[in-house]
Amino acid sequence: MFLTAAAPSVTPHLQPLISDLGLILITAGFAVLLFKKIKQPLVLGYLIAGFLAGNHFDFFPSVKDTHSVEIWAQIGVIFLLFSLGLEFSFKKLVKVGGTASITAITQIITMVALGFIVGKLMGWKNMDCLFLGVILSISSTTIILKAFDELGVKAQKFAGNVIGALIVQDILAILMMVLLSTIAVSQQVSGSELFYSVLKLVFFLTIWFVGGIFFVPTLLKNAKHLLSDEMLLILSIALCLVMVTLAANVGFSPALGAFIMGSIIAETTQAEHIENLVKPVKDLFGAVFFVSVGMMINPDTLVDYAFPVVILTLVVIIGQSTSSAIGSLLSGQPLKQAVQAGVSLSQIGEFSFIIATLGLSLDVTSDFLYPTIVAVSAITTFTTPYMVKLGTPLSVLLEKKLPRKWIKNIQNYSANAEAIKTVSTWQIVLQSFLFQIILHSIIIIGIIVLSTRYILPLVEGSKFGHAVGALITLVIVSPFLWALSLRKIAVDEVSELFERRKQRGPIVVLIFFRMVLGLFFVGFILNNFFSPGIAFLALIGALLAYFIFPKQLHARYHKIERHFLSNLNDREIAKEKKTRRDLTPWDGHMATFDIADASNLAGKTLEELQMREKIGINIAFIKRGEITINVPSRNERLFPGDEICVIGTDFQVKKFKKYLDQNEIEAPESVEESDIVLQHLELKNESFIGKSIRESQIREKTSGLVVGIEREGRRMLNPDSHLILEQGDILWVVGDKKLLASLAKGKLN
Incomplete structure (x- = not known):
């Protein structure tokens, strides 16, 4: 009976989705083997496989249900961004520092402007030009990392700067995707709408990141003994899709949600394990995505737009290299490292495909833009390894050809940019106050929004429901209100400024502003649940409660903060136990x-x-x-x-x-200006050349200590006293200010 009932459901032919997926994977498999054999990037193999399986190539079986393939491709984008987030983590963005940020921002601003101008010169419409500029501004993380691995340069200094710049590019690409979506919907560049979109993005990023770090690592940590590899993979993908849904519901790209959840999981101790588990899934759906990109290649379009392809390829190679190198120089990198970093970033890749796909899905870009970008990406992918190899000889050539004065100015600028900068007391205080106000305001507003949306509708019409709802909201938000309005911030710096009479006024204003802002939030919460009169009475009661129970609120907030910081730093602490961080x-x-x-x-x-x-x-x-x-x-x-x-x-x-x-050592309340300073000195005294640090007697002549040496862009911490000094070395010496100045002027022999 069972077999008889089941028989009608068996169809003699495969569904198009299954046959199409089989065709895609078989074609991609053969392409991957071929490109692995000829040692070329696999992404190119996927693109060619897509072209063969697409409807524009008549001598090969074609995909029948392109709509289903597009859905698979969207899933591929989600997993690509999820994996990218797993490798990213927001803490990396802080660690890469100003060097990578200046390089990436200079490159992106230059290329967006250059791409827009070139598009206009070719007669393209504004939206095509805008998308073109953004597409040309993002380098390919996948291609660069693969090229670095194959060439064995990943451990070199410039490679670290390039990877840092790619991290900044990725987060800026996410921001630009949000802004492009806003512009595409309104069909115009409105300053107010862009500002609102940025504020909205910052708000939700903060809420998701803080909430995610608070809950996700705790969930993974507590369930660790219950999770097999299979269950951990399912749970990770489930968390990813939950965030994708949340992002889509508030009007953001699903890819943004995947990226955010990946970056949250990246802060957990199981990040590497989850990354390895997700990799096969990412590779599968990523292959489908890149194949779907190849399916969009139309030979007729490429013939018609061969000239734009050539022009844009040159714009990418020359523009990316030049703008990245200039950005690296501005950040204080030596000429050699700046040139190496610049030529390494001279291509476009996966993010460019995603942004081009966004333009098509929003129906705001022309049909020719997508295949044109694919062609440019394919060409620049081929050229990437050769450009990386070109970095060193090109930097040597520039050092020979550029005026000696320019080279000397670049070296001095690089050294000065790396010099230690002091941070004023007021800067510390203002940064601390702004951070506390912005962070806790976003958290409080988020809680108020959730309360208004989910708690308020439940108590409508209830006799005591409004009081219960208001009480629940205030209890939840109370530790954050206390931190916003009453928590002591930068205690030592505030005390130092308060001792100066002229500085007391601004400090009092800052403290008063925090208290007024906290009062406003309490009043806003109560006004949601009560009439103005009752809300005012309730406000007085709430304020009394806050001032009566400050210790309890203090303890509750710090318990929340400790839990958050513990989750945030778990992975770093675990790594620190294995290896000591390399510092300079x-x-x-x-x-x-x-x-x-x-x-x-x-x-x-x-x-x-x-x-x-x-x-x-x-x-x-x-x-x-x-x-x-x-x-x-x-x-x-x-x-x-x-x-x-x-x-x-x-x-x-x-x-x-x-x-x-x-060991019971205390920091002094005030520090007098000392004659001992840390200073960099370019080695000009010929009597030092060829001698070791000990033989040069720099220590004896300056009452100083050589703590570092910069040589040809390479930096050494705590150099050995037997190290031989060479022409052009830049020494970092801590010693007597006057003696160091004399040494710099060549007056000491």
């Missing part, structure tokens, strides 16, 4: 500390303490009463009341401070 003196600054009377370090020599070996900091001077010991020797002892000045990176100084706190 160009990331650092000078900091001063006092030796407390009861310090455990008092009476010990610097050799016994081994601070440099354990933590990586250097001691610039020890001030003992009226006596200052510049660059103390390893036999120097620390005594109670000594003031010591150390030089190190933010990470090293933070670690050193923790080490000092454990």
Whole structure:
């Protein structure tokens, strides 16, 4: 009976979706084998496979149901962006620093403008030109990383700068996709609409990231012992699709949601494992996406638009290389590294396809733009390895051909850009206040929106429902209201400024503004649930509760904060246990500390303490009463009341401070300006050339210590005293200001 009932459901022919998928994968498989054999990027193989399986090639079986393939391709975009997010993480954006940011922003601004201008010169309509500019501005992460692996240059300094620039490009590409969607819908560039779109994006990114970091790592951590690889894969994809749905519901691209969830999971300790599990799924659907891109290639269109393809290829290769190199120079990179980074970024790839697809799906770009971009991408993909190889000889050629004065100015600018910059007390205070106000305001507004949407409708018409709803909302939002209005921020810096009479007014205004903003949010919440009169009475009661229970709110907020920071730093802490972070003196600054009377370090020599070996900091001077010991020797002892000045990176100084706190050392309330400074010196004195650091007697002549050397763009931390000095070396020395100045002028022999 069972077999009889089931028989009618069996069809003699395969559904078009299955046969089309089989054709795509078979064609892609053979293309991949061929391109692997000839050592070319696999993406090109997928594009050619798509062309063969498409309707524009008559001598090969063609895909029948293109609509279904488009759906598979959309799923491919989601998994590509999810995987990209897994490799990204927002903390990487902070770590790449100004160098990568300046390089990426300079490149993108230049290429968007250049692409728009070139499009207009070719007579294209405005929307085509705008999409063209954005498409040409984004380099290909996949192609570059593959080229770096094949050429074995991934460990070189310039490669790190390129990868950092790609990280910044990816997040800016997401932002530009949102802005392009807004412009495409309105068909005009409206400043107010763009501003609203950016604010909306920042709001939801903050809410999703904060909420995601708070809940997702906790879920994965608590369920770790229950999850097999299969279940972890399913859970990860489920989280991805949940965020995709949320993004689509608030008007963003599904790809944005996938990227955000990937970046959230990237902060967990299981990120690498999840990335490996998702990779086969990403590869499968990614292949379908790239094949679908190849299916759009129309030979007739390419023949008709051969001239634009050639022009745009030259624009990408020359424009990307030049703008990226200039951006690297502006960020302070030496000429060689800037040129190497520039030529490495001279192609377009997967993000360009995604943005071109966006234009087609919104029906705002012409049909010829997509295949033209695919052709340009294919050509620049082929040229990428050769451009990377060209970096070193091109930089050597430029060093020979450019005027000597230009080369010297570039070297000096690079050294000056890396010099340690001081941050004023007011900058620290303003940054802290702005961060607290913006972050907690976004969280509070998010809670209010959820309350208005989900709690308020439930209590409508209920006798006591409004009071219960308002109470629930206030309880949830209370720790964040306390942090916004009453939490102490930058305590030491605020105290320092408050001691100066002229600075008290602005500090009081900042504190008052925070309290008024918190009061406004409380009143807004109550006004949603009550009439104005009752809301005012409830506001007084709420304020009394906030001032009566500050300790409880403080404890509750810090419990939430500790949980968030624990989830945020779990992966980093786990990595730190395995490998010690490589740090350089160009990331650092000078900091001063006092030796407390009861310090455990008092009476010990610097050799016994081994601070440099354990933590990586250097001691610039020890001030003992009226006596200052510049660059103390390893036999120097620390005594109670000594003031010591150390030089190190933010990470090293933070670690050193923790080490000092454990030994009862306190930071001084104020620091007098010292004669000991960290300064870079270009080696001009011929008497030093060919000598080791020890033989040059720089330490004895300047009462200083060589803490780093820059040589041909390569930087060395804590160089060995036997290292031979060479012409053109830039030395980083901590020592007496006057003696260093004399050495720089060549007055010391």
